Amino acid sequence: MPSNSFSKVITANDLRSGEVIYMCFNGGWVAQLSDAAVITDPDLAKASLAFAEGQSDIAVGAYLSDVTDQANGPATTHFRDKFRSQGPSNYAHGKQEI
Amino acid sequence: MYHYSSFDQDLVTNRVAQFRGQVARRLDGSLTEDEFKPLRLMNGLYLQLHAYMLRVAIPYGTLNSQQMLQLAIISERWDKGYGHFTTRQNIQFNWPKLEDVPDILEALAEVEMHAIQTSGNTIRNVTADHFAGAATDEIADPRPIAELLRQWSTDHPEFQFLPRKFKIAVTGSSTDRAVTRVHDIGLRMVTQGGQSGFEVIVGGGLGRTPMIGKILRDFLPVEDILPYVEAIVSVYNLLGRRDNKYKARIKITVHENGIEEIKARVEARYREIKPQFQGADQQLLGEIEAYFKAPNFSHAQAPSLADFKDESPAFRSWADTNLTPHKAEGYAIVSISLKKHGGTPGDATAVQMRVIAELAREFSHDELRISHEQNVILPHVHRSDLPAVYRALRAADLATANIGLISDIIACPGMDYCSLATARSIPIAQQIATRFAELKLEHDIGPLKLKISGCINACGHHHVGHIGILGLERAGVESYQITLGGDAGAEAKIGSRAGPGFGADQIVPAIERLVLGYLELRSDGHETFLQSYRRLGAAPFKAVLYPAQQKAA
Numbered sequence: 001m002p003s004n005s006f007s008k009v010i011t012a013n014d015l016r017s018g019e020v021i022y023m024c025f026n027g028g029w030v031a032q033l034s035d036a037a038v039i040t041d042p043d044l045a046k047a048s049l050a051f052a053e054g055q056s057d058i059a060v061g062a063y064l065s066d067v068t069d070q071a072n073g074p075a076t077t078h079f080r081d082k083f084r085s086q087g088p089s090n091y092a093h094g095k096q097e098i
Numbered sequence: 099m100y101h102y103s104s105f106d107q108d109l110v111t112n113r114v115a116q117f118r119g120q121v122a123r124r125l126d127g128s129l130t131e132d133e134f135k136p137l138r139l140m141n142g143l144y145l146q147l148h149a150y151m152l153r154v155a156i157p158y159g160t161l162n163s164q165q166m167l168q169l170a171i172i173s174e175r176w177d178k179g180y181g182h183f184t185t186r187q188n189i190q191f192n193w194p195k196l197e198d199v200p201d202i203l204e205a206l207a208e209v210e211m212h213a214i215q216t217s218g219n220t221i222r223n224v225t226a227d228h229f230a231g232a233a234t235d236e237i238a239d240p241r242p243i244a245e246l247l248r249q250w251s252t253d254h255p256e257f258q259f260l261p262r263k264f265k266i267a268v269t270g271s272s273t274d275r276a277v278t279r280v281h282d283i284g285l286r287m288v289t290q291g292g293q294s295g296f297e298v299i300v301g302g303g304l305g306r307t308p309m310i311g312k313i314l315r316d317f318l319p320v321e322d323i324l325p326y327v328e329a330i331v332s333v334y335n336l337l338g339r340r341d342n343k344y345k346a347r348i349k350i351t352v353h354e355n356g357i358e359e360i361k362a363r364v365e366a367r368y369r370e371i372k373p374q375f376q377g378a379d380q381q382l383l384g385e386i387e388a389y390f391k392a393p394n395f396s397h398a399q400a401p402s403l404a405d406f407k408d409e410s411p412a413f414r415s416w417a418d419t420n421l422t423p424h425k426a427e428g429y430a431i432v433s434i435s436l437k438k439h440g441g442t443p444g445d446a447t448a449v450q451m452r453v454i455a456e457l458a459r460e461f462s463h464d465e466l467r468i469s470h471e472q473n474v475i476l477p478h479v480h481r482s483d484l485p486a487v488y489r490a491l492r493a494a495d496l497a498t499a500n501i502g503l504i505s506d507i508i509a510c511p512g513m514d515y516c517s518l519a520t521a522r523s524i525p526i527a528q529q530i531a532t533r534f535a536e537l538k539l540e541h542d543i544g545p546l547k548l549k550i551s552g553c554i555n556a557c558g559h560h561h562v563g564h565i566g567i568l569g570l571e572r573a574g575v576e577s578y579q580i581t582l583g584g585d586a587g588a589e590a591k592i593g594s595r596a597g598p599g600f601g602a603d604q605i606v607p608a609i610e611r612l613v614l615g616y617l618e619l620r621s622d623g624h625e626t627f628l629q630s631y632r633r634l635g636a637a638p639f640k641a642v643l644y645p646a647q648q649k650a651a
């Protein structure tokens with residue numbers, strides 16, 4: 001898929017653990033970017049973000065993050081989102097412990 | 099050291115109970131995130147990139163062994179078994195869960211610690227010289243004043259919603275180890291006519307608009323500290339800009355209004371409120387001072403460092419870099435480096451914190467300091483105990499002999515943890531330290547302060563590094579800008595940008611070129627990097643940093 005087309009995931013931090021989470025197709029939340037729902041329709045993205053923001057008992061600071069849709073799942077386009085999906089570089093903590 | 103009064107203890111314990119209720123209401127949905135966020139920030143709880151982060155104040159950098167042990171226990175029980183010491187003498191836990199934070203705060207309160215005002219537009223942890231009470235060049239221990247300011251500023255109703263955060267640093271020595279000139283208020287102890295007082299510096303700061311503070315009063319008697327500082331903060335509270343976050347710090351207020359206007363307003367306010375200070379503050383200061391009496395130093399015969407000639411070369415190398423002369427006969431100040439080559443600057447594991455606590459109890463009159471340079475200090479070690487201290491440190495992987503050298507790098511958490519960061523700091527620090535360890539040149543290079551920030555907010559103090567590195571985003575990748583010639587000491591100076599930034603894979607070779615270039619440029623082996631830079635100016639250093647451009651020109 002060309003990188004200039006609309007392709008987003010919804011991500012946030014888990015209220016209880018603070019962990020990075022992603023919205024999946026059933027509207028629930030998952031820990032891995034590879035399980036996130038990729039949204040290619042701007043109107044659906046807007047509606048989904050509103051839905052995510054309505055779940056403030058689960059998710060904090062939800063936002064739309066740019067991705068490219070790869071064969072093995074979405075891939076981040078910005079290095080900040082990449083770090084969020086992978087955990088810190090100095091210790092095998094966070095996402096690296098899953 | 100200071101011990102909480104029942105008033106202090108009640109305040110901290112009540113705050114924990116309040117926060118416990120607030121967390122419960124957030125978790126049961128009674129509070130929205132917008133309602134809860136300012137409450138958690140008032141208690142030092144941030145939501146960062148991967149997790150919550152709890153920032154705990156270490157007032158003026160002083161801890162006893164019990165407190166250090168409790169930090170170790172907290173990190174094991176509720177975090178991932180380590181803590182990160184910061185450039186403002188705080189400790190940060192990077193992985194707490196929201197529901198555990200009230201228990202963590204309760205555990206802190208048990209050892210007279212808290213996380214109050216480690217965030218928000220309030221007066222933050224008052225920092226001090228990390229050699230306080232031990233330095234040879236000290237006029238007096240600055241910590242009683244720092245503790246007085248801590249008590250006065252904690253929950254001060256007038257100063258809970260300042261235009262922006264507010265940082266105070268105090269030093270009692272002629273050598274400025276507390277970076278007083280880049281704080282909102284810097285207090286530097288001086289004497290005049292046999293009386294001790296403070297030079298009051300205002301409006302310093304780093305961040306996107308770095309400024310060296312200006313002298314507001316060249317001599318303020320000690321007894322006027324509280325009304326005078328209150329006058330400064332009160333003038334700032336009214337005059338500081340609230341329309342633009344980037345122009346809200348007092349450095350901008352001073353810059354826009356001029357130091358004379360600020361001085362006139364502060365002096366007027368001071369005259370107005372001074373009569374309200376009828377001696378209670380001085381009585382309290384007297385009580386606080388009693389807590390900071392010097393320990394009962396041993397008069398036992400102490401070996402000189404020359405007497406250690408039979409110790410291992412590793413011990414002697416460590417003694418060369420990590421010891422500082424002490425004001426008491428027979429004693430030394432021991433700096434424990436948290437900058438192992440390849441490690442994360444400022445991090446200590448729970449096991450290491452336990453070892454440090456035990457060493458403080460056994461060998462340092464139960465005292466520890468945390469430095470703004472992210473190291474730990476055993477302030478009062480009898481020289482006869484140095485080999486035993488060294489062996490214990492070495493066994494705990496804490497004996498890196500690099501204090502003040504190029505690998506003793508200050509680095510903020512950067513984009514590995516911080517949600518404000520624009521690039522990573524930690525891997526750059528790790529790679530630079532590892533590279534210079536491989537080159538085996540750092541002792542030859544000598545004193546060199548290298549400081550790295552992962553964004554323009556400058557928590558890593560890059561502006562005052564002899565070599566500063568600022569991580570930014572350029573065209574979708576991490577990019578690192580070098581500044582040269584900064585200085586955090588008495589002749590505080592903001593470094594100058596050397597030129598275009600370097601990519602993440604180019605910054606370490608660039609630093610290597612720069613430092614190897616310095617070795618060629620220095621007049622002799624005694625001329626430090628900063629001295630060479632001051633003597634020669636930026637041009638030859640830029641030439642080694644950007645050789646291709648030189649050729650093109």
